[in-house]
Amino acid sequence: MRHHTIEVTESLTGETVKLKGWVQKRRDLGGLIFIDLRDRKGVIQVVFNPEVSREALETAEKIRSEYVIEVSGEVLKRDPSQFNDNIETGKIEVLVNEVTVLSKAETPPFQILDDTIGEDVRLKYRYMDLRREKLQNTLRLRHQINRSVRNFLDNEEFVDIETPVLSKSTPEGARDYLVPSRVHEGEFYALPQSPQIYKQLLMLSGMEKYYQIVKCFRDEDLRADRQPEFTQIDIEMSFMDQEQIMELNERLIQHVMKNVKGVDVELPLPRMTYNQAMGEYGVDKPDTRFDLKLRDLSEFSKTVDFKVFRSTVENGGMVKAIVVKGEAENFSRKDIDKLEAYVKTYGAKGLAWLKVKEDALNGPIAKFFNEDNQKELFDTLNLADNDLILFVADKAKVVHASLGNLRNKLAKDLDLITEDQFNFLWVTDWPLFEYDEDAGRYFAAHHPFTSPKAEDVELLETEPEKVKANAYDIVLNGYELGGGSIRIHDAEMQEKMFKALGFTDEERDEQFGFLIEAFKYGAPPHGGIAYGLDRLVMLLAGTDNIRDVIAFPKTASAGDLMMNAPSEVAPEQLKELHIELDVEE
């Protein structure tokens, strides 16, 4: 006989049910025993009464937290005075006439419902932590998002195609995880950082519409929202231009949000160029749920008698400000010192500030502004009483990093963010290259397969920093959700690209020769996008811990505390793989 799951509703009142699950809590009261029984659907109160079954009660006396039990009994309506609004089954209970212990439990390493337990302990006993409703719901949400994405893409005739995990190491991009080969002595596979090349080859194969929800790997030092293995929603299509690809992705987003969160996303999504994003928000992934935009005061600064501002602009830098409306009185000198310390972590030399009080500017730098300056500032920034103005003067890069991050911090501190608001937007017209000062060369901002805008191709050899890419990122609430581009599909253009990246012909042929050759046998125009699934789930689940959305996550040092991985292996295993350890004793 199948058992019921704990969604047993009042409609089953009077009937006999069989339930299986974990003991959440036991209470003994007035000769009765009450157990909160938990399964994947919820929690229900089951009652042991000696008048119904003395045998069941005697068994129940030995039952403790996290025992797995099976009970049969009648569903009864509770007396209204006994309703428990904390659980969905709070108006009913089950009067047990039979109980079986399926599995005993020792005292668990921590109480499932205890929120004070450190994450290391939770990770070691992940299977206990996963019993929490919150984590169970997050994993279910993840599945729902997956399903929703698949349904949409299946309907659009995309084909889910698996690409290899044992792949080839290439020096562009992040650090690879390597896998020594047993058969090919001294050679290694690499775990893919993305299926980029494979999906492009699938376009060359004429598949036209590809997707995959796929594990990718990066051996980088981990940040809070990074994991060594992560999952990508990977999409590629032929014969569609940037507008068509963006339109399809907007409908995908709309579909998923409606399906998973019941949220209506209005289309088309807002768009912003990279330059606009950096200029107004200081970051390439603006959170548009709140205002606090960066205001450019560089021109203004040339007219003021404040050397710090004026000379910064005269030397090619800029001055920008954030106006915090009506909050001046809430920021003490000490508060502002803290904000200054914060922007200094982004390279700013200081944080200038002014407060508006009774139609006048106050603060240490107010004295540098004459009456005309003050009037202009009031007009330009539309100032009003009790406004706080925060300035950074520096190179563009520093100003944007400082104020862009300060903007996000202020929004959190001031509680400007509405929960459950989802602001999607596109950032377009990215630079094709980034210059790396340390390496002394250009790197691909996106990846080496992104195409330059047609009108900028001639700048590739002369002024690469000015070349814009046919690239588009989708941003949600200040996070990069996905990034895509129209790819190069022409052998000559791809060769030019590698040249601009400083590859010698030999390096290029050695590493990417097969791809360039592939372009020579009929390559369709194509493009695509990749979304970070873990991050998407994180944002839709409303958590800021990436480990909450992964069943068995790694720690910040890429370790698995539960299984104790990585671990030492037997010398014979290494011998077979033709490697030996290079470890200091």
Add this chain to the structure above:
Amino acid sequence: MRHHTIEVTESLTGETVKLKGWVQKRRDLGGLIFIDLRDRKGVIQVVFNPEVSREALETAEKIRSEYVIEVSGEVLKRDPSQFNDNIETGKIEVLVNEVTVLSKAETPPFQILDDTIGEDVRLKYRYMDLRREKLQNTLRLRHQINRSVRNFLDNEEFVDIETPVLSKSTPEGARDYLVPSRVHEGEFYALPQSPQIYKQLLMLSGMEKYYQIVKCFRDEDLRADRQPEFTQIDIEMSFMDQEQIMELNERLIQHVMKNVKGVDVELPLPRMTYNQAMGEYGVDKPDTRFDLKLRDLSEFSKTVDFKVFRSTVENGGMVKAIVVKGEAENFSRKDIDKLEAYVKTYGAKGLAWLKVKEDALNGPIAKFFNEDNQKELFDTLNLADNDLILFVADKAKVVHASLGNLRNKLAKDLDLITEDQFNFLWVTDWPLFEYDEDAGRYFAAHHPFTSPKAEDVELLETEPEKVKANAYDIVLNGYELGGGSIRIHDAEMQEKMFKALGFTDEERDEQFGFLIEAFKYGAPPHGGIAYGLDRLVMLLAGTDNIRDVIAFPKTASAGDLMMNAPSEVAPEQLKELHIELDVEE
């Protein structure tokens, strides 16, 4: 403007369409140019006529095989005399008024439609090979199977949960692929051979119903139908017994077969114990699409005056035979010699045979059978004129391997197999252990987490070879499609199991201590199954080459001929990973 795909039907006759695709073939005829244009949907003839557009015709003159082009033009009905029944669009054609070359093509390394090209060349240019309709269809079928499996399991409330790829190496099972850790000096991850332990931990987490379509890895020497990375449909559930799990899986099979192949599978599926399968078919995965069952003549052999037979049985061996009905005349002495050579590869010392001719037995061993023996043989085997009987006398293992494989070979040779017939069946009651002569110890036949049958538990320490497992395999047309079991969910039982496998307490704790501990905090009864997806696709696609169902497969030496992987890596990469090569110069 969106383009049309080449499913353009007669209903569009008279309308203007835009098509994009590859040039399959060009023919010049009477001042016109005909091009067969191919996209993911099919092939259509497009016609260039100077009276419609001289410019288009001039462009077409330069177009060659595998060019990617875009054409616009009117859909015309062909004259019935020009109908082409080889393509679905054979009754229409497109009269081109505009053409754009999207991408040129050099002479391809081989003609896409040429079936004589060796597989190595095809694998090197996999993106060309994948342009073939057959491979495209196989990848689409694979996607359809995936979808169908997901739909079924989603409806049954299973949750798709991803488990780690960077996992821990354990000595049980096949050889692991290892991944050196950069952060943890001298330590290694292993790529999972299956998510077995993770899915069991998910049951301990209370997820109750899990599935995943997931890559697994085995560093073994490859056989024709093996790949170093393969995909598993992995399923696990709590609180369900073997019958319930089998019933659910039967409905899954039924759903997929109906959905993907339009085939009605009758339920329940046939079942057979392991002993019955070995006894009657000689193999643990019987192909029941044809008869040719093994007939046990051991008792009979005791009564005959043929020493080879009699002494084999007296020494604990057996004599079995296959009767090939009505085919005696078609097997020459030479044919039978070949069959004998074949069974010798399975260890048989010889292949005895008899032919029935005019109600008498013929053949070199006929003289050993007296009249009573002959009569008994006729009755037992229900012999008729022109039957061929093939005998092997040996230890059970050799008899079964020889005749089991001979049976499959004969079915192929004699063309006894009906195409598109799908015979599913369960094989149950497996032995829990296999004895390995070389290692001198028992190994788990399935894996160390499979539970013994309750009634056999007491034999674990005394006669492990007699212990049966709660294990079930699903077989399709002679292939193992999936294998599952009810798992151990009790710490003590799991410890007994490792003891029976020869683990010391230290080895056990070191490798599986966390799992045994996990069983102590409330473990639900659980079980599951794993299907080989690649093999399932292979069987439903009707191919016997596993590489046909994988977009980018590896060769028999686990190499990727297209990307040239594995490959050498930079010394700095190895240094960061704390390893060095151990290669003979």
